[in-house]
Amino acid sequence: MRPFGIATLVLSLLAAAPPVLADGDDVVIEDAWSRASIGTSRPGVAYMTLRNTGAEPVMVTGMRTDLAMMPMIHATTTDAQGVTRMSHMEEVEIAAGEAVALAPGGLHVMLMDLQRPMVEGESYTLSVIFADGTEASIQVPILGMASRGPAD
Numbered sequence: 001m002r003p004f005g006i007a008t009l010v011l012s013l014l015a016a017a018p019p020v021l022a023d024g025d026d027v028v029i030e031d032a033w034s035r036a037s038i039g040t041s042r043p044g045v046a047y048m049t050l051r052n053t054g055a056e057p058v059m060v061t062g063m064r065t066d067l068a069m070m071p072m073i074h075a076t077t078t079d080a081q082g083v084t085r086m087s088h089m090e091e092v093e094i095a096a097g098e099a100v101a102l103a104p105g106g107l108h109v110m111l112m113d114l115q116r117p118m119v120e121g122e123s124y125t126l127s128v129i130f131a132d133g134t135e136a137s138i139q140v141p142i143l144g145m146a147s148r149g150p151a152d
């Protein structure tokens with residue numbers, strides 16, 4: 001007798017498992033913006049809010065764009081002496097149902113090695129990379145050099 005019974009049991013267990021959603025499917029990216037740059041010698045910057053609408057924590061492991069060879073997530077910290085530093089974040093966790101803001105003075109995307117100047121009024125594609133290998137791509141508008149955000 002062939003083991004149909006076992007095969008059927010395995011298949012039904014697989015069918016009963018909840019669908020596995022990619023991390024990127026659960027994350028809503030809001031209010032993305034960048035500042036115009038002076039040429040390409042200095043890194044550019046990008047800000048946004050990453051909202052995890054899922055029931056599991058999501059890990060952001062990086063960014064990708066053809067605008068910059070090395071986009072990195074930086075944290076800005078100011079010590080007791082008032083000295084401000086930026087440190088590279090290998091990953092940023094977004095708790096279930098929570099949002100992480102990348103905003104001036106805090107977390108931000110540093111667009112290292114700009115490939116072209118960032119011109120006010122233009123936009124570019126930025127992909128947020130998640131720990132499961134999925135990506136979510138957005139269009140980031142470039143605001144003026146003195147801008148403090150989309151509400152300006």
Ligand SMILES: [Cu+2]
Nearest residue numbers: 074086108110
């Ligand atoms: Cu930075």
